[in-house]
Amino acid sequence: MRVIALSILVAFLLLGCGDKKPSKQLTANPAAGKKIAEQSCVGCHGLDGKGATDDIPNLAAQLQEYLVAAIQAYKEGKREHAALKDMANKLSEADALNVATYYANLPPLKGEQKPMQDIAEKGKAAAAVCASCHGEGGNSTTPGIPNLAGQQPVYFISAVKAYMDGAREMSSKEKQGMLAALNQVDVEAMALYFASQTPGKRAAPALGNVAAGEPLSANCGGCHGANGNSSDPKVPTLASQDPQYLVGAINAYQERSRKQEDMHTFLSNISTEGIANIAAYYSVQQAEPAEAKTISMKELAEKCDHCHGPGMDNPMMIFPKIRGQNKGYLVKALRAYRDNKRGSSPMHKMSLPYSEAVIESIAARYASQPPH
Template sequence: MSHLSSTPFLSLAGAALLLVGLTACDSGAPPETSTGNLPPAPVPHEITLVAGCNSCHGINGVGNKPDVPFIAGQHATYLESAMRAYLIGDRQHKVMRAAVFDLEVSQRRQLAEHFAQLNSAWTSKANQTPRTSERDKKRDIRAGQVLSRPCAGCHGKDGNSNKEGVPSLAGLQPAYFIPALKSYLQGKRRGAAIMKNFKLSLSQRDIKQLAAFFAVQKRQRSPLGKHLNANDASDALAHRCLGCHGSNGNSTHPAIPSLAGQNATYLIKAMQKYRDKKRQNKMMVDAAQGLTDESIRRNAIYFATRTPITPANRNTMQNGTTRFNPMADGAQLAASCNGCHGDKGNSNTAGIPRLAGLPEDYLQIAITHYRDNKRQHAIMQLLTRYLSDTDTEKLALYYASQTPTRRTPASRIKKTGTGTKLANTCAGCHGKDGNSQKGDTPSLAGQDADYIVAALHAYKNDTRQHDAMKNAVLALDKKAMRALGNYYSRLTPKKSAVHVMEAPEILAQKCDRCHGKNGDKPDADKPRIAGQRQPYLIKALLAYRNKERQNSMMHNMVAELSLVEIEAIAAYYSGQTR
């Protein structure tokens, strides 16, 4: 490449703006400048123009900021067009626009040619797996092991209890262990007075470290003891528990404990306390009401004799790529929901909504609103608290794909003309037959009548926020709400259309047309994406999907992609090599 021309450079003020502006190129703060694969030192008149870029993209065009793209070796035509896009607003980025605002056309070309000629490898500290968090985790486990020594006398070595009535701590999830331990220390859980002795000796950090240690210990089945017999195990009540506590009592939810292999006498005492309302957990108190001591005993033996297992990693790696099976992931997530919402989302409990077959977009909205406290429901907030945006998409996909059934036979529901008349005002959004054609609006056909009534009350009382629904229910009294609930519960539900998520290998066939095979041989005006940083690729694809970047072809490519697919395709190309 020829040296940068001697065309008059920026004014001193303009140069200063470039230096300051480019420091935040596609990020918030400048990273450390990389020292590997250094290119030849630039001649003096190049330094002013490229120095601002180096602070983010590195002197070798790779830098160390995870959401800032590698630009070394990209086609000059592409780099020049990208700078122009920031200038004219086709790419929305205030700092980048300010950085290129005063550049002449020739200067943008010079910058593009400078970085295009760099041959730096697309690797950096930012591309490696972060080690700090792993080191912190190991440190917490070691510290927790030391702190656990006083616990061993009751809870057993490594947290596996051999004492009747004392729970095993091995394998308990931190999100459950930490609040449970705090409840004992604060006296909110009774029956273990000795636990109060540790109230002043355990700091918040100590509790976190204890949780880290016990979480990685392998649980062994606790002995039943002298007064219990494995032959008395009964799964008659297990269906009430498996929906939350997982298959055979092996929970997949971060805040719900596994019951498999747990100390049977402890399980008996715990369930009796929930039944007698001496432990405060509404979901568990409701589940335990009416249970006899004998049924509790048999249920406890059943779970105590199950084999404890470690939940499989959802993102197992195969051939260097992330396993892509959003439906299976959704089914696994749904295991924590089935206890209330029924097998495959078909609820058999009055007041609990059917999820099967509901519109996918609506399910995502509803789950997100519970997670973000926009819908007030303590149990739902607990269960959704740990869901990521991609978890929410997978869960919505799973339930939307299930075949809905009507819980109550139409012949058993009182038929009223009032409900039919009232439903005429609902049909515009929820469908004439109660089956919505709008992705963000739920179907009501075949839905539980008690749930519909409760939802209408929630909209009227502002515990659910929705302006259109608020206006729709203002004039409804209890009788009208019941008539609507009964009317819709009689109708036949239909499954909504779902978005079929495609594997990254399939999506890549379309991308490779412009970006080259495996994203490595792009057209001159397209970027190389093989080996590009995953966070940057996700950010760029979302910007195209949200039309924050203007490119009609890219808009068409990503318009219907879910976040699950975007993250998968970004991971796919990030893992490709040159």
């Protein structure tokens, strides 16, 4: 949660953090704006301001200042869209104000408000398919099956991808089918769910020698952290892990069936006995959850509402209304900022961790709310 909350707050400032409102005062003419809309905008946005598809934004009742700023952004190339850039370049400053005023004066659309699933709920639901092997909450009690509870989320995502891509071998066609049914959002939501679960404590295993394994773990600690508790989202936690699984994983690196050059180097001279001792040592170390608690989109959205909520108006900045906006458009806009395809301030250029799951859930939350 430590990085996510800040990044999501930053990400939603992006949905329309603009420059100061223009100082030059023009008189808006909504009737003239309607004529421009009939000529140039109706095909995508309609005369009622409704996006023709889910990934085209609704313009009805949007802030006038935001629409003017968006047109200017297309003119300046801060937003990438060839057709809109050409269209924007044909509009004078007065034209832009007029068409923006026309759409801003329209009543909010009364579309169907679809129910949304919080990312925590989505992750828990997706993770249910894993419970038969990996245990409730990702705490495995089956020898040779890894713990998922408390695991670093980016590592989890990369490991699942390795199985999907065939870089890691799966033990059964049933597991292949389970993974094939998951999309990127499911995998990321699962990663966040498992990262917040508390790993159970393990008794000393029958294999290996815990005391002898500690000095052998010195090189491992450089990446995997003190006592096997990784602080790097890309590097797996080894603490509380199933010892037989660890032995199998180390053997796979030694045999190079798992590809990671540093691991090949560090493990090349470790004996069979040494491997068992390292596995025994890490299995009894107490792991901590990678994330302090399950992520709540409600909590993150409350931060976004400081700028995008009803009644919020900062005279120095321009923040669009996003409640009731098309979900597909919100997803597309967030991806564009994340991928630096929309011009923005340096804060907006911060990338989102666990991007697809977080973007999807936040977009769904705002799309499900009534417009204002």
